Amino acid sequence: MSDRMGTVHSGIEAFVIRRFPLGENDRIILFFTSGHGKLRAVAKNAMKPGRKMSGLLEPFNLLEIDLFEKAGSDLYRLNSVELASRPRRFTSDLGRLSAGFEVLGILEKFVPDQEVDPSLFDLTKQTLLALDREDAHPEFVLKTFQFRFFQLAGYGLNLCECNQCRKPRGNRSGYMDVQSGGVMCSVCRSRIARECAVVSAGTLKIIDGLFSFQDMSIPEETAMKRFIHESEPVVLGMFAWHFGAVPSSKKLINPHAD
Numbered sequence: 061m062s063d064r065m066g067t068v069h070s071g072i073e074a075f076v077i078r079r080f081p082l083g084e085n086d087r088i089i090l091f092f093t094s095g096h097g098k099l100r101a102v103a104k105n106a107m108k109p110g111r112k113m114s115g116l117l118e119p120f121n122l123l124e125i126d127l128f129e130k131a132g133s134d135l136y137r138l139n140s141v142e143l144a145s146r147p148r149r150f151t152s153d154l155g156r157l158s159a160g161f162e163v164l165g166i167l168e169k170f171v172p173d174q175e176v177d178p179s180l181f182d183l184t185k186q187t188l189l190a191l192d193r194e195d196a197h198p199e200f201v202l203k204t205f206q207f208r209f210f211q212l213a214g215y216g217l218n219l220c221e222c223n224q225c226r227k228p229r230g231n232r233s234g235y236m237d238v239q240s241g242g243v244m245c246s247v248c249r250s251r252i253a254r255e256c257a258v259v260s261a262g263t264l265k266i267i268d269g270l271f272s273f274q275d276m277s278i279p280e281e282t283a284m285k286r287f288i289h290e291s292e293p294v295v296l297g298m299f300a301w302h303f304g305a306v307p308s309s310k311k312l313i314n315p316h317a318d
């Protein structure tokens with residue numbers, strides 16, 4: 061529905077990224093939505109006792125919201141909220157919580173407002189669902205999100221051949237160089253005056269699978285440990301190189317509480 065005062069948008073899938081105080085009872089909610097990207101909306105009287113809304117506007121709840129878009133303003137008004145689904149295992153597990161908050165933090169910090177990307181919304185939804193699964197490995201779920209986030213942003217890595225001389229890597233380890241966008245052989249690496257960490261063939265295979273959105277089985281324990289250890293500097297390097305900053309460090313308390 062649209063008139064000269066504004067437009068009503070109904071039934072939008074959304075997650076709460078963060079809530080900001082606005083007076084005693086109102087809140088500004090930073091949402092990540094399916095059809096409108098990241099946006100801010102005023103929730104009038106959201107915190108008034110007895111309002112259903114306040115209990116629903118929590119991070120990780122999948123919501124269906126109605127918004128009013130006022131002509132000439134990029135601040136929406138939240139008309140109504142329905143709960144589509146609520147995670148069951150988040151509140152009692154710090155590992156899942158901190159991974160989940162890191163996902164929201166990445167959306168807040170690195171995704172421009174109102175940039176519409178249904179694939180990124182879908183990735184976020186799948187990631188939060190995966191974190192809620194009984195057998196979830198939170199760090200692996202988070203890494204999966206991060207590498208796919210890079211891929212959707214257009215920052216893949218060339219892992220199958222040396223970035224410089226194009227020699228196929230085969231089943232060998234490689235020197236990771238995020239600045240040139242992939243791995244190097246030892247000969248080319250020795251010519252470049254940059255720190256490049258060696259990444260094992262097993263970890264490169266996992267990263268490659270994550271980039272290409274393959275359905276990944278969870279690696280066995282040793283491979284997982286190596287993957288987590290070796291991929292962390294790659295992830296941080298990619299955030300720093302492509303986005304100019306790294307995600308806020310994981311916190312054990314809720315950094316989004318208001």
Ligand SMILES: [Zn+2]
Nearest residue numbers: 222225245248
């Ligand atoms: Zn080379």
